[in-house]
Amino acid sequence: MTGEIAAILAVDGIASGAIYLLIGLGLVLIFAVTRVIFVPFGDIAAFTALSLASLETGTRPGTVALVAGLAVLATLIECTALVRAGALSRLPRALLFYLVLPLLPAAAVWLVAGMALSMPVRIALSLALVLPIAPLLDRIVFRPIADASVLLLLTVAVALHFALSGMGLLFFGPEGVRTKPLVDAVFEVAGLIVNAQTLLIVVAAVVFSGLLFLVFEYTLLGKALRATAINRTGARLVGIRPATTGTIAYLLASLLAGISGVLIAPVTTIFYDSGFLIGLKAFVGAIIAGMTSYPGTALGSLLVGLLESYSSFWSSAYKEVVVFGILIPVLLWRSLSMAATDDEETEE
Amino acid sequence: MAALLAIENLTVAYDKVEAVRDVSLSIEPGQIVTVIGPNGAGKTTLLGAAIGLLRWRGRMSYDGLDLRRLDVEARIERGFCLVPEKRELFGDLTVADNLLLGGFTRRRDRAGLKQSLDDVYGRFPRLSERRRQLASTLSGGERQMLALGRALMSRPRLLMLDEPSLGLAPLIVREVFRIIASLRETGVSILLVEQNARAALETADVGYVLETGEIVHSGRAADLMHDPRVTASYLGGH
Numbered sequence: 001m002t003g004e005i006a007a008i009l010a011v012d013g014i015a016s017g018a019i020y021l022l023i024g025l026g027l028v029l030i031f032a033v034t035r036v037i038f039v040p041f042g043d044i045a046a047f048t049a050l051s052l053a054s055l056e057t058g059t060r061p062g063t064v065a066l067v068a069g070l071a072v073l074a075t076l077i078e079c080t081a082l083v084r085a086g087a088l089s090r091l092p093r094a095l096l097f098y099l100v101l102p103l104l105p106a107a108a109v110w111l112v113a114g115m116a117l118s119m120p121v122r123i124a125l126s127l128a129l130v131l132p133i134a135p136l137l138d139r140i141v142f143r144p145i146a147d148a149s150v151l152l153l154l155t156v157a158v159a160l161h162f163a164l165s166g167m168g169l170l171f172f173g174p175e176g177v178r179t180k181p182l183v184d185a186v187f188e189v190a191g192l193i194v195n196a197q198t199l200l201i202v203v204a205a206v207v208f209s210g211l212l213f214l215v216f217e218y219t220l221l222g223k224a225l226r227a228t229a230i231n232r233t234g235a236r237l238v239g240i241r242p243a244t245t246g247t248i249a250y251l252l253a254s255l256l257a258g259i260s261g262v263l264i265a266p267v268t269t270i271f272y273d274s275g276f277l278i279g280l281k282a283f284v285g286a287i288i289a290g291m292t293s294y295p296g297t298a299l300g301s302l303l304v305g306l307l308e309s310y311s312s313f314w315s316s317a318y319k320e321v322v323v324f325g326i327l328i329p330v331l332l333w334r335s336l337s338m339a340a341t342d343d344e345e346t347e348e
Numbered sequence: 349m350a351a352l353l354a355i356e357n358l359t360v361a362y363d364k365v366e367a368v369r370d371v372s373l374s375i376e377p378g379q380i381v382t383v384i385g386p387n388g389a390g391k392t393t394l395l396g397a398a399i400g401l402l403r404w405r406g407r408m409s410y411d412g413l414d415l416r417r418l419d420v421e422a423r424i425e426r427g428f429c430l431v432p433e434k435r436e437l438f439g440d441l442t443v444a445d446n447l448l449l450g451g452f453t454r455r456r457d458r459a460g461l462k463q464s465l466d467d468v469y470g471r472f473p474r475l476s477e478r479r480r481q482l483a484s485t486l487s488g489g490e491r492q493m494l495a496l497g498r499a500l501m502s503r504p505r506l507l508m509l510d511e512p513s514l515g516l517a518p519l520i521v522r523e524v525f526r527i528i529a530s531l532r533e534t535g536v537s538i539l540l541v542e543q544n545a546r547a548a549l550e551t552a553d554v555g556y557v558l559e560t561g562e563i564v565h566s567g568r569a570a571d572l573m574h575d576p577r578v579t580a581s582y583l584g585g586h
Contacts, residue, residue: 086417220448220455227438227449233401234436238498239424239453 007192009309015198017305018205022260023282024301026253031291032229033249035150036142039157040164042279044254048261049270051126053177060113062171063129064106070136071102102132127258134250168272179265201263288330352377352537358406360397367393369561375537382540382548385558391541392433395508399430425453427505435495439484446483450501468497489520508539525551545582549573
């Protein structure tokens with residue numbers, strides 16, 4: 001391998017690492033606040049890409065029907081629960097949050113699909129359309145078992161993944177899509193040709209992880225999210241509802257996943273089930289950091305991206321094997337070094 | 349006067365074991381009420397049920413509201429707070445952030461929060477010195493003060509304190525009880541659960557003695573202190 005090839009592979013690896021980074025941060029955020037390892041998280045990215053592609057070709061995205069179905073189901077569940085508890089005064093609020101707000105972007109997309117829209121409008125609509133999916137799934141699937149063990153939550157998340165890929169096939173069909181490039185330029189950096197799209201991916205990853213950091217560090221909302229992650233009972237005792245912070249975590253994380261979906265759509269062909277593998281690789285990045293550290297997840301995701309890029313050069317048939325193969329030494333090292341400091345994890 | 353907290357025939361069970369059985373007690377506004385009793389008598393369970401963290405049977409009302417209708421967070425919003433035995437602080441956040449989150453239910457009242465924060469720092473100068481430190485680095489006494497300060501940030505009307513003196517050095521225990529007594533002047537009602545029976549009875553107006561999940565004695569704190577049945581078991585005789 002010459003130095004030039006190594007550099008090209010590095011640029012490539014950093015770009016895919018940046019995608020895994022955005023998704024990995026979302027995975028860690030959801031896990032920290034809700035204790036759910038949200039397996040179908042990559043699907044959020046893929047569904048954004050598919051919605052964007054539909055809007056580009058002027059067809060109505062399948063996401064509209066998916067969101068509408070989930071919103072109706074979540075509303076029914078929430079309202080039944082409220083009626084049973086005799087809390088009728090909270091019904092209007094429930095209707096607003098579970099029916100009106102999720103359906104607003106869906107209705108907008110349903111109306112304007114087919115019109116000629118500018119690229120920023122298409123992107124904004126796709127993001128807004130996909131945002132409610134994870135919070136609605138949370139209400140339908142995870143809220144009723146919120147106090148269950150992490151293992152049970154994970155098992156349910158795996159089942160949810162299979163259900164969601166089935167729905168993906170139903171709503172989006174089996175065809176792959178690729179969207180128009182967001183930017184069309186080529187730069188030369190130190191004798192190396194760098195695609196503007198690659199640069200955009202890296203810049204977006206830096207900007208949005210920076211924003212996430214600012215939210216955590218300087219806003220009451222971010223601190224409430226961290227407080228829920230650190231001590232759920234403590235959070236409840238100061239009046240923070242874990243269900244609410246959970247919803248916010250799902251929303252923030254979905255935004256990150258949606259953005260990564262918009263970013264990869266022009267460079268990779270996306271199918272209804274492409275999200276799973278992307279999510280799984282982001283998960284490997286997060287696991288390297290023990291699912292707890294945000295900077296660690298960023299580094300882990302970059303490592304996964306680079307590893308994938310170099311291994312596809314040596315032997316592209318084995319690139320997935322190499323990426324998932326590093327899980328074994330990482331888990332061994334984690335379990336050996338965690339054994340001494342296990343007491344944190346034992347409280348439920 | 350109507351009771352601020354009224355508990356009637358409360359029973360709390362873990363699976364089939366009843367940790368609290370048929371307990372009734374009430375707190376008038378402005379009162380300090382203490383529940384004393386040995387380890388394992390069900391004191392922490394009683395408070396856990398009252399704040400809504402545990403399932404319970406019986407009747408409980410706070411400020412005239414049926415507590416069956418309120419979840420933990422709704423209790424906090426209405427000024428009914430618990431400082432738990434385990435403190436439940438946010439270890440990876442700073443002292444200042446812990447206090448800030450203590451005022452979460454009043455987040456729209458910025459001026460009021462600032463005033464409460466100054467008040468807490470005035471009451472606990474140690475917290476002010478350590479405001480930038482992570483809560484996990486505090487000593488036992490400081491952690492207790494932070495837990496108390498965090499609860500005060502929500503401007504409670506009824507504060508339940510679970511073993512506030514547990515694991516603290518005698519000098520700090522005295523300090524904690526001094527602070528509890530001083531809270532009375534701000535109009536906060538207090539339900540104090542303690543193993544340190546003498547200090548608790550000296551501070552409280554009314555006392556209850558809890559043994560194996562049931563209330564065996566109750567009365568004015570001053571009377572309980574001279575009740576031979578209580579002195580023999582809890583005050584080491586005298």
